[in-house]
Amino acid sequence: MSFLLSDRMMPEHGVVGSAAGDVWRALRLFSLYRFFVAGMLTALEVFGTGPQALGSSHPRLFLLFAFTYLLLSLGFGIVARLRRLPASLQIYLQAATDISLITLLTYTSGGVTSGLGMLAIPAIAGLGLLAPGRPALFFAALASIALLLAQIHGYWFEPGRDSALTQTGLLGAGLFATALLALVLARRAMESEDLAQRRSVDLANMAELNAHIIDRMQSGVIVVNDDRHVYLINESAWLLLGNPVTADTSDLSRLAPELYGALQEWLRHPTGAGHRTLPANGHSPELRVRFTRLGVDKPIGTVILLEDTAELRRQMQSIKLASLGRLTASIAHEIRNPLGAISHAAQLLGESDELNRADRRLVGIIQDQSRRMNQVIQNVLDLSRRQAPRIEVLALRPWLERFADEFCRHHNLERAQLELSIRPEDARACFDAEQLHQVVWNLCTNALRYGTRAGQPARILIQGGTRDVSRHATLDIIDQGRGVNPSIARRLFEPFVSTGNEGTGLGLYISRELCENNGGTLDYIPLPTGGSCFRIQFPPHETTTPVMEGRRSRQA
Known part of the structure; x- marks a missing residue:
């Protein structure tokens, strides 16, 4: 018995x-x-x-x-x-x-x-x-x-x-x-x-723990068999796919057709790269997809890992800033102290009554270059000490109206010299307000400094809004200058690259780093009629969408 x-x-x-x-x-x-x-x-x-x-x-x-x-x-x-x-x-x-x-x-x-x-x-x-x-x-x-x-x-x-x-x-x-x-x-x-x-x-406890861990992972996890049946999909994967609405949520080909196509392509050539990149669409951001086969004796399915490329860039940015912080700490200690001594000595020397005109000019050069080096160090220090962005939803037009008033007062410009064009009027963007202020201020300062033709008043156009149904808001800062030499444009966002003699070559680099740290991008777009356009593309505005009822029941 x-x-x-x-x-x-x-x-x-x-x-x-x-x-x-x-x-x-x-x-x-x-x-x-x-x-x-x-x-x-x-x-x-x-x-x-x-x-x-x-x-x-x-x-x-x-x-x-x-x-x-x-x-x-x-x-x-x-x-x-x-x-x-x-x-x-x-x-x-x-x-x-x-x-x-x-x-x-x-x-x-x-x-x-x-x-x-x-x-x-x-x-x-x-x-x-x-x-x-x-x-x-x-x-x-x-x-x-x-x-x-x-x-x-x-x-x-x-x-x-x-x-x-x-x-x-x-x-x-x-x-x-x-x-x-x-x-x-x-x-x-x-x-x-x-x-x-x-x-x-x-x-059972281990399975519950694994399910809890998988559900709380920032990376999206999907498990499917070779018949397209979805055995498991966690919360992050559902959100990264843009909360798809479909009657059959267990069929990957209907749940995410682009992802299913990438999986079939990888299954036909499994010896190639184990990851693919899916472009952004109207519902989901750009995704980095990795595939791994399941099964010991024979394959029984595939694990699909989804990662937001913007999030990956933010993580890389954090690592880069951490390394830069260690470097700049040494710079601040090893360079700033002797630089301060040089600047102070030049100041004392400039107060002497015995200097002739040529010597005073040399002392002025020493002071100007000392200030410039100090500004370079300060910019790098500010970048390395940059805190995590406090992203919020900004109404672009009211925010830009306040920015334009402040910028014009600071540079003694007429308000008409800085033109705003936002469509639609209620366009919104996700960004850290202080960091966006720094980026736009830097771009407008460059437009004022390098984008003004000789003998003409400075004119700056800021235009943007939501251009399509993708929820991606953009902001263009356009000047009326001669544009950037193509040979320099390729390296424009590299550190210490400048088109003039007055800048440090770190402004555009810092601006792009700040944009990527917020999940967006900053690009240079040459204009066929002359002038330069620097475009800020904001990350998509994730609206809160009710999660489909019974989604957790698919994790079986």
């Missing part, structure tokens, strides 16, 4: 769940076995086709006991199916019934020499498995004593019957050995069951 019941599994100790179901199933199966044995004995006796030993001493009593055994077996089976009595009580009643009726059947068949006493061995074995421990040993002793007493009674009161005490003793020893063996097997089985239950709980 493979269904176990220990003391802690008894109903009075709280048999619940699968353990209780196993006990009742075992009782039904054992009742079926008992019904089959009793039915065979009854049929053999009724039709007279069985061995001569059956009922040889008392045929009518044998038939009565066999028929009683058959009815009780049927009754035990019905009660076990209906679960009318406690399982422990049924076990003991069935054990007592088996021992009593098998002993009586053996007695009416001439004793243990008939071989019917061997039927007690399966009964004790089943009892040892269903109720291991002292109950099994007690009933084994009870069966041995009952068989021995029946054998002695028949020997005394029925002349000619063989005593067969040796066979009865061996049968009793066999019953004890069966009970002990069943006890050992039951304990081993219970230990194995306990271990399996603990392992099952550990696996």
Whole structure:
């Protein structure tokens, strides 16, 4: 019997769940076995086709006991199916019934020499498995004593019957050995069951932990088989795909057609690069996709990892700024102190009355270049100490109106010299307000310095807004100058590259770094009519969209 019941599994100790179901199933199966044995004995006796030993001493009593055994077996089976009595009580009643009726059947068949006493061995074995421990040993002793007493009674009161005490003793020893063996097997089985239950709980906990970790990962995770069926998709993947609306969310080809196409291309050439880049569309940003096959012996599916390229750039930016911070700390210590001494000495020298005009010019050059070097160091320090952006949603036109007023006052410009054109009027963008101020100020200063033709007043055009349905807002700073030489334009955003002699060559570099740190971009666009255009592309404005109900149910 493979269904176990220990003391802690008894109903009075709280048999619940699968353990209780196993006990009742075992009782039904054992009742079926008992019904089959009793039915065979009854049929053999009724039709007279069985061995001569059956009922040889008392045929009518044998038939009565066999028929009683058959009815009780049927009754035990019905009660076990209906679960009318406690399982422990049924076990003991069935054990007592088996021992009593098998002993009586053996007695009416001439004793243990008939071989019917061997039927007690399966009964004790089943009892040892269903109720291991002292109950099994007690009933084994009870069966041995009952068989021995029946054998002695028949020997005394029925002349000619063989005593067969040796066979009865061996049968009793066999019953004890069966009970002990069943006890050992039951304990081993219970230990194995306990271990399996603990392992099952550990696996369930581990699966829950893995599901929690995967769901909270910033990278999107999708698991699909080769038939496009989606087994798992976490929250990040759903958001990176732009909260797709489709009737069949378990079909990758409908959930994300571009991603499915990239997967099929990779499956056709799995030895190539394990990643692809999906361009941004109206719903999702630009994604970096990596594929990994699942399966030890044979492939059973593919794990797809999704990452926002803007986020990757921000992470690279953070690493770059950390390295730059360590470098600039050394620069500040090793260069600024002697630079300050040089600047101070030049200032004192310039206050001397004995200097001629040429010497004063040289002192002015020293002071100007010292200030310039100090500004370079300050810019690098500011960049390396840049804190994480506090991104917020900005209404572009009101923000730019305030910026234009401040910029014109600072540079003594007429308000008409800085023109604003925002379409639509309520266009919004996601950016850190202070860092956007620094970027636009730097770009407008460059336009004022390098984008003004000789003899003409400075004019700066700031235009932008949302140009398409992609939620990407842009901002263009356009001047009326001669543009940038193509040979320099390729390196325009590199540090210490400048088109003039007044700048440090770090302004555009810092501006682009700030844009990328906020998830956007900064590009130079030459204009065919002359002039320069620097375009800020803001990251997409992620609107809060209710997540489709039941999405977590797909993680199965």
